Amino acid sequence: MITSSIPILDANILIVDDKPSNLRILSTILTKQGYKVRAIVSGKMALIAAQTMPPDLILLDIKMPDIDGYEICKQLKQNPDTSHIPVIFLSALQDIADKVKAFEVGGVDYIIKPFQFEEVLARVSTHLELQEVKFKLQQLNLELEKTVKQRTIDLKSIEQQLIYESSHDYLTKLPNRSLFLERVELALKRAKKTKNYLFAVLLLDLDRFKVINDSDGHQVGDDLLVAISEKLQTLIRSTDTIARLGGDEFALLLEPISDISETLKITERIRQ
Structure with a gap:
């Protein structure tokens, strides 16, 4: 060389x-x-x-x-x-x-x-x-290889970002409806294959959110949704999934659970 x-x-x-x-x-x-x-x-x-x-x-x-x-x-x-x-x-x-x-x-x-x-x-x-x-051609080839490598990295990064954005809520960064349904479907498959495998799905919506949104403005409403999503994430386990379905609607997938009482405990924590 x-x-x-x-x-x-x-x-x-x-x-x-x-x-x-x-x-x-x-x-x-x-x-x-x-x-x-x-x-x-x-x-x-x-x-x-x-x-x-x-x-x-x-x-x-x-x-x-x-x-x-x-x-x-x-x-x-x-x-x-x-x-x-x-x-x-x-x-x-x-x-x-x-x-x-x-x-x-x-x-x-x-x-x-x-x-x-x-x-x-x-x-x-x-x-x-x-x-x-020959030397100049080698230098050009090296520069081209670096450019191609960097472009490949950039494209992969963009691809990963697009995949993430397609499956997560733009505001709260929580899983969106599509990803949530996929995880529920996986939970159903696990329940069919595994004896006594239990999971629970909870649907939540915010009382008087429309009133706050209309009276205080959309920015205040958005800030409230973000704050609530962050709080909800502190109340669930690493195996659970919380998603924003749209508007002021959220959903929780709790899995696995031992019985209904475990779901009630989490529900009570959320209400508080």
Whole structure:
């Protein structure tokens, strides 16, 4: 993975060749173009240098005494820290098989020695530009993934909110008629399956609520409904359900209960 974006003319290039003369020539022409150059004479040193401070591009000779260029490139591509680095092979080998192998191990280009300065510079520039494009695409993909992830979270949140609103009263936040009936239906099913399973349904309405609503205004009426709903919630158990059916009508589902006396006790608490 490309981890940073480097200005092309400020790029760091690693040259690997066992011939000092080639290193001097390549270093000179690349340095004059503004590139930062490191020259390495052996394969083992090249692997260490690439892992210690990954370059933006590698110019790699094939025939070297310790490790050949093919093996160096292969190891670089197997390492997550260096696999993204473009490798351009420089070699006097001109057989098609040699070129094919260079690409098979992960090379991006192949320049035949003796090389022309203009060709080297053109190919180096091209692959650095391609690397820059890859980096920008990676950044765009990361940003897109973040956007999609956040949008998915937002949509799930909206979906959950819509589900909640469709089953709860907008004013008191209590379960509405629809959700209350669903829970009553579940209680009926449990009663059919379980012996001696008892539950109770209580319907409540507020005396003189219409008078208060008409004389003091709808806001006072709404505040009263909210206050009553909050009070009712303190009087029931966690297994019970209290719902607002509409207007000043409330309903309670008490489950499970042991007998009718338990219902009467709760009813008395509500009246008080």
